[in-house]
Amino acid sequence: MTKMIFISLPIADLKASIAFYQALGFEQNPQFSDDGGACMVWSEAIYVMLLTHAKWRTFTQRPLPPAESAGHMLSLSMDTRDAVDAMNRAAAAHGGQADVNPPEDHGFMYSRDLADPDGHVWAMVWMDSAPTDAAPQ
Incomplete structure (x- = not known):
C-alpha cells in the first residue's frame, strides 16, 4: 500500500x-x-x-490555535523556481498572504512561504536535483 x-x-x-x-x-x-x-x-x-x-x-476538543499563531509549517515541493513564485502570487490573489516569512534563496534551494485565508503556513520549495559532486567531463 x-x-x-x-x-x-x-x-x-x-x-x-x-x-x-x-x-x-x-x-x-x-x-x-x-x-x-x-x-x-x-x-x-x-x-x-x-x-x-x-x-x-x-x-x-483541543482549542483552535489563536489567530496569527503558527503551530506548524507544511512544505510542498515545486518543479521550478517560477512555480514557487506563481504559488505566492496565487495565494495573494485569492485571499491568502504571500511571503509571510522572508524568501530564502540558497542557489540550490529556493523557498517562499504563504498563508491560506485562515493563517495556515505553507512553504513552497524548489531544490536543484542535479548532483553537486559530479566530476567535470
Whole structure:
C-alpha cells in the first residue's frame, strides 16, 4: 500500500478555502467532501482536509490555535523556481498572504512561504536535483 498523508486543517469559510486551494492547484475530491469539509488533493499521496470549526470539533476538543499563531509549517515541493513564485502570487490573489516569512534563496534551494485565508503556513520549495559532486567531463 502506498503511504499517504492526510492533513486536516480547521477553516472558518469552507467555500473561500476551497476556492483558495483550487487556485493553488489542488483538486477537490467530491467523494470525501460535504457541507462540513472538503478533501483537496495535491498528489496521489497528499490530501488536505479542510474542516469547518464545527466539523473539526468532531475530531478533537483541543482549542483552535489563536489567530496569527503558527503551530506548524507544511512544505510542498515545486518543479521550478517560477512555480514557487506563481504559488505566492496565487495565494495573494485569492485571499491568502504571500511571503509571510522572508524568501530564502540558497542557489540550490529556493523557498517562499504563504498563508491560506485562515493563517495556515505553507512553504513552497524548489531544490536543484542535479548532483553537486559530479566530476567535470
